[in-house]
Amino acid sequence: MNAIRVAFVTASLSRHGAGVAAAVESLSAAVAARGLDVRVFGSNDPLWEESGPGTWKGAEALVLPSFGPASFGYVPRLVTELRKWNPDIVHTHGLWMHHSRSVLQWARQTAKPVVVSPHGMLAPRALAFSPGKKRLSRWLYQDSALRQARVLHATSAAEAEEIVGFGLKQPIAVIPNGIDPSEDEPAQLSGDADRPRVISIGRVHPIKALDQLVKAWAMIEPDFSGWDLKIVGPSELGYADQLQDLAKSLNLRNVEISGAVFGGQKIDLLRRAELFALPSLTENFALTVAESLSCGTPVISTKGAPWAGLVAHGCGWWIDHGVDAMATTLRSAMSLSADERRAMGARGREWMARDFGWDKIGRQTASVYRWLVEENTDRPECFYKRDQGK
Template identity: 30%
Template structure:
């Protein structure tokens, strides 16, 4: 039996970060005869005030109000009887003390930076992060690093050239119920209201699109939590007012579950024009509903064009406009083919139920478990 512990900021049912869902789906899918998982998370993004949750006999979660002493103490307590400690952030404050405890206890260690080493991300609080990385470099030969795409893998190799090992495994998902809804004339963005997401470019592009397709709208699903995100949200509202798009661009706020899936399923396409994205779980959520995706070339989604499930484009107003118009101008049959391709891509490449063996074999390999 291989036991894995995950110390992280947020976990399902929280929807405040990608790992909250992707790690939940992973832990649910692991074969209970050979694997067990313990999660130590904060209550960030939770609606309920529960302190713990048992999803199964081999899948337990402890929630804490903060990432302070109690969180760290619980993580260290659990790692002593675990085989693997899997971190989903380099810069999450408890990572360093728990990492040092894992090294002292001779545990197998995995770190998934999840985009934190990308230039757009690391430039924020750059000095602090540089110091953090220099400390982790001292122990890199004891750490396995996990990337979700090959571009991130190269960044990890450059940053930690003496790492014990590196591997690429994409995020997988538990396929939701596919909703068969009428498709509207709306494009949708889902994610944080954050400058890194380039939402301002989408607003400028939709202003161009409606010149020839006046019934088109842009739905923005997501919230601004941090101060600089709230400031960015205000600039977006000012931009919408200046361009007279109050009836075209709609902010829906944060949506979860089937409500969010309905918005995605009924949209012409999901738009992800980010400056950087190490994966983008929202792409899977769209593909699972058969909704095509238009993602920027700063994301690892070249496969969208390979499988004719959407577009992979340079994130400029001109390119976003041109490719939105391409989608709108597809005939009914070609558009339906694109929707079918989107669903089939998700089902074949990213369904956790048919790909869980990738993680199981990886865990077995790095622990020398037979």
């Protein structure tokens, strides 16, 4: 029997695609390693042309020309190329852009199964951003594309609940994003050049609520003058400038806001941090939390991200939204000894290595595909508990 042929489809495979592109890259490789025939389809953009082909580690990628506004991602050849390659399943990643409409067309033409990963884009707080664009997309194609899916993929039980709350009835496979465990031990800070640091890495976007982190820092900076706060990531909607203005208005001396970092540079920053802080309003997974834990760095996360396990595994704090809650937790975490924080980090590394390896994630995902296309295949255990039957 020929290997199951799976097409991964998303808007962008470059750094412009942020966490979605990173998840597609790693998951496509993990599924291919399970013996499935995988190809990734995405749209071209300047960032891909600059560095994508040389750094891409996922399954074979076909990058197609796009036209019109980048926020729509119109790729006229996508349906044709899907038909030409003739996959058994298409797995769509992300919503609201033209690739969802193309996959809907392909599914109607072929009657083959589609899996959709919303990547947190159905969370109520996420839906509140650019509501006009999303209403138009829903009316034109997105609602139909979601209803066409045979299986929906959530990266956490919290995201599964958001999908249910959106009104979708299909089976939901709950499979987290994976992580490549850091092979290096956490860095040991020493000297004035390596002051203890709290770091937050990711998109610098209003949904990340980084203004709350800056305001919380203002409440504790006088008592922790030897510490720094570093916010790192690509700015969207002019948010980095707003944060700079906020830090200036609060007379903060130890706050740095800088642009995006990638690869080894990002991992090095995580390893050298004493704490990672995530103040986000909503996250479907928050890969940077897993990366931080893998680097041995304890994490403070708001309950906008599905990381209750930080408390259960003794490697961080899972807190309510708000400036006061963040300030109180920062004060507690920064008051611990370095050895206490390192012990928390070691527990986080063990947790990531045990439960979030890509081999396990690839095996679970491949089992969902086989259940969809092979006769007499048992239903995987990863489905959300509300679902019954195939």
